[in-house]
Amino acid sequence: MYQDIQEILISEEEIEAKAAELGKAIAIDYKDLNPLCVCVLKGAVPFMADLIRKCEIPLEVDFMAVSSYGNSTKSSGVVRIIKDLEASVENRHVLIIEDIIDSGLTLSYLIDLLKGRKAASVKVVTMLNKPARRTVDLKPDYCGFDIPDAFVVGYGLDYAEKYRNLPYIGVLKEEVYCS
Numbered sequence: 001m002y003q004d005i006q007e008i009l010i011s012e013e014e015i016e017a018k019a020a021e022l023g024k025a026i027a028i029d030y031k032d033l034n035p036l037c038v039c040v041l042k043g044a045v046p047f048m049a050d051l052i053r054k055c056e057i058p059l060e061v062d063f064m065a066v067s068s069y070g071n072s073t074k075s076s077g078v079v080r081i082i083k084d085l086e087a088s089v090e091n092r093h094v095l096i097i098e099d100i101i102d103s104g105l106t107l108s109y110l111i112d113l114l115k116g117r118k119a120a121s122v123k124v125v126t127m128l129n130k131p132a133r134r135t136v137d138l139k140p141d142y143c144g145f146d147i148p149d150a151f152v153v154g155y156g157l158d159y160a161e162k163y164r165n166l167p168y169i170g171v172l173k174e175e176v177y178c179s
């Protein structure tokens with residue numbers, strides 16, 4: 001597994017420090033708001049786990065799984081809900097926790113959906129952001145790292161469901177895609 005990685009883009013230590021920084025910032029902004037943190041499965045799981053432990057305020061966690069219609073490399077913006085929330089978002093301050101924002105299509109659909117369900121507010125925290133690939137006007141409210149337009153894996157992110165358990169974020173070797 002480790003030999004499939006061409007380059008480590010963000011180290012375990014950098015990730016840890018950034019998750020702590022974001023968690024503390026969110027704790028200040030959401031103090032007394034009891035936010036509902038919506039973790040988008042599966043990629044955001046490690047980030048959620050690190051983030052909420054550095055966010056020392058009352059909060060709740062729920063999960064959502066979505067899949068974008070379209071081919072494997074390009075999302076269409078039409079999203080299928082595979083697993084919906086258990087909690088009602090009505091009058092709740094919702095914080096969506098994402099692994100990465102690429103085109104932004106999936107996330108903009110989710111934001112509209114949760115606003116339509118009458119959330120009091122909907123904001124987004126993402127560990128990674130690829131601004132160069134954006135096709136909709138969407139900026140994360142909290143962001144770990146802006147990264148270049150490369151396909152990355154690790155820290156929750158997969159290629160064909162693998163590499164999610166790498167503790168760092170890395171670029172896959174080209175031969176892994178081509179073999």
Ligand code: 5GP
Nearest residue numbers: 075101102103104105106150151152157158
């Ligand atoms: P968007 O709708 O923003 O284009 O899609 C975002 C989703 O695409 C992410 O949640 C993730 O599943 C996938 N994705 C986008 N870029 C990457 C990447 O560099 N690596 C991996 N593993 N997944 C990515």
Ligand code: MG
Nearest residue numbers: 040043099100
């Ligand atoms: Mg995601």
Ligand code: MG
Nearest residue numbers: 043157158159
């Ligand atoms: Mg994936």
